[in-house]
Amino acid sequence: MVLIVKPNTAVQFNSTQFLMNSFVQVSFNGKNAEKAGREVFTELKAFENEISMHINGSLISQINTNAGIQPVKLNDRALYIVSQSKKYSQLSNGLFDITIAPVVTEWGITSENPKVPSKEKLNELLALVDYHDIIIDEANKTAMLARKGQSIDLGAVAKGYACDIVREIAQKHKITSGFVSVGGNTVIIGKKPDGSDYNIGLRDPNGDETQYILSLNFPDRTMATSGAYERFFIDENGNRYHHIIDPRTGYPAESDLLSVSVISKSGILTDILSTTFFIEGLEEVKKNLNNPDYDIIAVDKQNNVYMSENIKAYVKQNNSITSYNLLF
The missing domain is CATH 1.10.3980.10 (ApbE-like superfamily)
Structure with missing residues (x-):
């Protein structure tokens, strides 16, 4: 995910720290911006330790x-x-x-x-x-x-819930303008101080981390993206293995999707569903494109981009990348 945010002298708190095995960027505007921003880092560190x-x-x-x-x-x-x-x-x-x-x-x-x-x-x-x-x-x-040898890993949900913690802190301090990225899970709060939208770039799953296929705005909601392009390794035979494991097989999910983004007021929901839809694949995404509780943007292996009807008005295509077919 690419944050498309031009420098703004009105930003009163803008800082990045490494937490939860990811970079966390906080940009808040307003009278209580610094206090709220520092509380975000304190609370997310405590959350990680929990x-x-x-x-x-x-x-x-x-x-x-x-x-x-x-x-x-x-x-x-x-x-x-x-x-x-x-x-x-x-x-x-x-x-x-x-x-x-x-x-x-x-x-x-x-x-x-x-x-x-x-x-x-x-x-x-x-x-x-x-x-x-x-x-x-x-x-x-x-x-x-119930059984010895079992264990829990909250890696597929923790960053989403961290976004919910961020939103609670922002509301507590009456922050009405800003954004926070927790390892790519992004919360948008209102608009920029000048009244313009925050636009977030959806990463090109076939490109590097600076390239994006579209930008979008989703005020007062959270977006999480799952894909096979960020965390992976290549073995001695040249086989590539990504980090999203299918519980049915124990192997990295063999998905017909390159990436899935879910947008909702609930950060925990976005994180869970982006992972689940990636494993389930395109047909399940199509069935849920217009669910009233969330929006979806999914990229398949044929470079088709599917999106919920509700989000289309907030999306702008990156015209410098022409290899994708946006299905508006």
């Missing part, structure tokens, strides 16, 4: 350590994100499943030493993947995994 499976002592790492042993007490944020993840796992019939962690860890695609697991090892680990084994006690605010 939900990262890679941080010893985090609530999620405690759930993983205590799998098959005992429940773990959670705070409200962690309980909500685990509960919502289980809910959407059920709605997607397991295509989105946060218990995919053992398989993701074995591949290590985003690590320094990625590898292709053996089929035997994948089958062994796939037996541990089952969202039904997430046991949540809302009354006591606890969660646990």
